[in-house]
Amino acid sequence: MNTFDSISKFIIPPEICDETDRHLQDAGRDGNECFVLWSGVIESDCFICRTIHIPKQTAYQLPSGLCVRVEADELHRLNVWLYENDERLGVQVHTHPTEAYHSDTDDAFPMVTTLGGLSLVVPDFCQFGVRGQGTALYRLTKSGWGGLSADDARQILHME
Numbered sequence: 201m202n203t204f205d206s207i208s209k210f211i212i213p214p215e216i217c218d219e220t221d222r223h224l225q226d227a228g229r230d231g232n233e234c235f236v237l238w239s240g241v242i243e244s245d246c247f248i249c250r251t252i253h254i255p256k257q258t259a260y261q262l263p264s265g266l267c268v269r270v271e272a273d274e275l276h277r278l279n280v281w282l283y284e285n286d287e288r289l290g291v292q293v294h295t296h297p298t299e300a301y302h303s304d305t306d307d308a309f310p311m312v313t314t315l316g317g318l319s320l321v322v323p324d325f326c327q328f329g330v331r332g333q334g335t336a337l338y339r340l341t342k343s344g345w346g347g348l349s350a351d352d353a354r355q356i357l358h359m360e
Contacts, residue, residue: 202314203314203315203316204242204247204290204314204315204316204317204318205315205316206245206316207242207245207246207247207290207316207356208245208246208355208356209245209246209247209356209358210246210247210249210290210291210318210356210357210358211246211247211248211249211358211360212238212249212291212357212358212359212360213249213360214359214360216238216249216251216252217329217330217331217359219252220236220238220252220293220326220330221326221329221330223236223254224236224293224294224295224322224325224326224330225325225326225327227259227295227325228295228297228324228325228326228327229325230259231261231266231297231325232259232261232266232268233259233266233267233268233294233295233296233297233325234254234257234259234268234294234295235254235255235257235268235270235292235293235294235311236252236253236254236292236293236294237252237253237254237255237278237289237291237292237293237311237312238251238252238253238289238290238291238292238293239251239253239282239285239287239288239289239290240287240288240290241286241287241288242288247288247290247291249290249291250287251285251287253278253281253289255270255274255275255278255311256270256271256274257269257270257274258271265303266296266297267305268294270311275311288314289311289312289314289317290312290314290317290318291312291317291318291319291320292310292311292312292317292318292319292320293319293320293321293322293330294306294319294320294321294322295321295322295323295324295325295326296321296322296323296324296325297324297325298323298324299323299334300321300322300323300334300335300336301321301336302319302321302336302338302345302347306319306321306345307344307345310340310345312340313340314340315340315341315342316339316340316341317339317340318337318338318339318340318356318357319337319338319339319340319345320335320336320337320338320357321335321336321337321338322335323335323336330359331359337352337353337356337357339356
């Protein structure tokens with residue numbers, strides 16, 4: 201399977217959510233965005249998250265806004281790890297300082313590039329956690345990143 205199009209559930213264990221919250225909140229205390237990646241395995245029509253990745257990244261506070269950059273060597277290291285551990289990158293998670301939305305930069309430079317993959321954008325530097333109010337979920341389609349309604353998000357993303 202080369203895409204996640206047929207995946208109807210992404211199951212994220214609570215300890216992955218909790219660790220994600222800690223990393224995103226730590227960066228947010230300094231006024232920085234942060235990227236976290238979730239990888240796992242596919243079982244039937246489910247993506248089962250097994251591993252959290254915090255890639256080496258540089259956060260920028262620019263006059264035009266905030267952004268994060270992950271260098272090519274770090275992406276290569278991650279891809280080698282995924283291959284050696286027989287996992288797939290299924291979900292990218294990052295923060296925004298205020299509301300959660302997919303910016304033009306988010307659309308143009310995703311880390312998850314497999315069709316059907318997810319992008320979770322967490323508002324307020326993750327002050328209320330990835331499971332908190334205002335978190336936005338997007339899914340990669342052939343026409344780009346499409347936002348999911350709150351009901352659809354609850355159907356597909358299970359952060360137990």
